[in-house]
Amino acid sequence: YPRFRYDQLMHLLWKNFLPLTLALLMWYVSMPITISSIPPQA
Template structure:
């Protein structure tokens, strides 16, 4: 049947994707230097937290602001 033919391709595809993802992860991890704990905390508090808060506020405020704008015809 068709399911028996597609099953090995699905398994091979899944294994290939997992292997590629693992290789990309290891490559990126080996390419960049390790951060000290204080550098990591500085990065999180000074860069990632404001960006995350800004994007969260944007995703909350943008749909609300679209409901109050008149349609353009």
């Protein structure tokens, strides 16, 4: 069971999880807009 110091945990959070979270947030915001802007293929 690895132990993390608080500064290591914060470094991991800011360097890895924050960009991932922002990328997923951008994905979830942009996908409905993209899907709704495509005209239906009739």
